[in-house]
Amino acid sequence: xxxxxxxxxxxxxxxxxxxxxxxxxxxxxxxxxxxxxxxxxxxxxxxxxxxxxxxxxxxxxxxxxxxxxxxxxxxxxxxxxxxxxxxxxxxxxxxxxxxxxxxxxxxxxxxxxxxxxxxxxxxxxxxxxxxxxxxxxxxxxxxxxxxxxxxxxxxxxxxxxxxxxxxxxxxxxxxxxxxxxxxxxxxxxxxxxxxxxxxxxxxxxxxxxxxxxxxxxxxxxxxxxxxxxxxxxxxxxxxxxxxxxxxxxxxxxxxxxxxxxxxxxxxxxxxxxxxxxxxxxxxxxxxxxxxxxxxxxxxxxxxxxxxxxxxxxxxxxxxxxxxxxxxxxxxxxxxxxxxxxxxxxxxxxxxxxxxxxxxxxxxxxxxxxxxxxxxxxxxxxxxxxxxxxxxxxxxxxxxxxxxxxxxxxxx
Numbered sequence: 001x002x003x004x005x006x007x008x009x010x011x012x013x014x015x016x017x018x019x020x021x022x023x024x025x026x027x028x029x030x031x032x033x034x035x036x037x038x039x040x041x042x043x044x045x046x047x048x049x050x051x052x053x054x055x056x057x058x059x060x061x062x063x064x065x066x067x068x069x070x071x072x073x074x075x076x077x078x079x080x081x082x083x084x085x086x087x088x089x090x091x092x093x094x095x096x097x098x099x100x101x102x103x104x105x106x107x108x109x110x111x112x113x114x115x116x117x118x119x120x121x122x123x124x125x126x127x128x129x130x131x132x133x134x135x136x137x138x139x140x141x142x143x144x145x146x147x148x149x150x151x152x153x154x155x156x157x158x159x160x161x162x163x164x165x166x167x168x169x170x171x172x173x174x175x176x177x178x179x180x181x182x183x184x185x186x187x188x189x190x191x192x193x194x195x196x197x198x199x200x201x202x203x204x205x206x207x208x209x210x211x212x213x214x215x216x217x218x219x220x221x222x223x224x225x226x227x228x229x230x231x232x233x234x235x236x237x238x239x240x241x242x243x244x245x246x247x248x249x250x251x252x253x254x255x256x257x258x259x260x261x262x263x264x265x266x267x268x269x270x271x272x273x274x275x276x277x278x279x280x281x282x283x284x285x286x287x288x289x290x291x292x293x294x295x296x297x298x299x300x301x302x303x304x305x306x307x308x309x310x311x312x313x314x315x316x317x318x319x320x321x322x323x324x325x326x327x328x329x330x331x332x333x334x335x336x337x338x339x340x341x342x343x344x345x346x347x348x349x350x351x352x353x354x355x356x357x358x359x360x361x362x363x364x365x366x367x368x369x370x371x372x373x374x375x376x377x378x379x380x381x382x383x384x385x386x387x388x389x390x391x392x393x394x395x396x397x398x399x400x401x402x403x404x405x406x407x408x409x410x411x
Contacts, residue, residue, distance in 0.1 A: 029361030093142030166212030232259030248295025302354030321380025386410025
């Protein structure tokens, strides 16, 4: 073999290895190198206690994160908007961050069709605010919307025992909020007196409501956890706030494991995400269950209606997000931990039929450690291109605290 032949052979081998490396690097579930630093974005609020509660993605691909920042004697709601590459959108709020004081526990976010941003939380009555569910609305540039409530803020006066778990905007502009109560507001922020009693309806077994979804026919699904960590409920309500007794058994469906998250599918069926537990070890794995629109188990999903996915080396998993890609693949997010070690962000992906997808990450699962003392994964969103955005909060031993965003390749 002459030198030219050897050079050609070497070049061919190098090309094959390069292609293989690129394919490996682009595997679904790997961090997206075009986002932030190696797929990760950190927004550090220093010694303040910061918590990212929810995330949503605008039609233009910009990422909106909702959370709170607390310092001694005050608390500030923070909406942060990022460009598609993970940099702060300096055209939003103040250098990418919009704030408002007096909201103790921010929790959920949604977008209106006109680009306005609606966030909800709960105020315990401290820091100069009134107790109750609080709803805020920002214009698309990050300023509070003066057409909503009082200067963009509505304190409903509805007081329950937990932070609101979900918010959706109806096609007519009315805003639905769920915690222990279902609350509906008119587009201007006033309570909708045509809903329930004076604008609110009680959620059965709902002192621990977890998720809210609006059906195309105007009915609502609400998930709630029982006081026992091994079970949960899904309830369906009519558009006027009354319980829909045509759903499941008299309007309610029991679930396997706590019903932490809820995902509507295009055919009227829905998925519930949580974690399977036992009385000794606590949560031991992701749990996803499939249901028909009428509230019956979908036996064709997973194994007889569901799938449980433990994560090797992690004894505790708490589920916090559930999403679906345009391919029909299902992604679940949670926080995984083992005693005496920092928590990690955890993902798993399933096919539309409810089988673990071996092409995602390592045999269908992904874990990401940020090297921080504490971590909580709180929000999941799927981009139109299938990329996966996971959001959480971090804290380290030096006192720094802030938001963590990670973006993963979807294919």
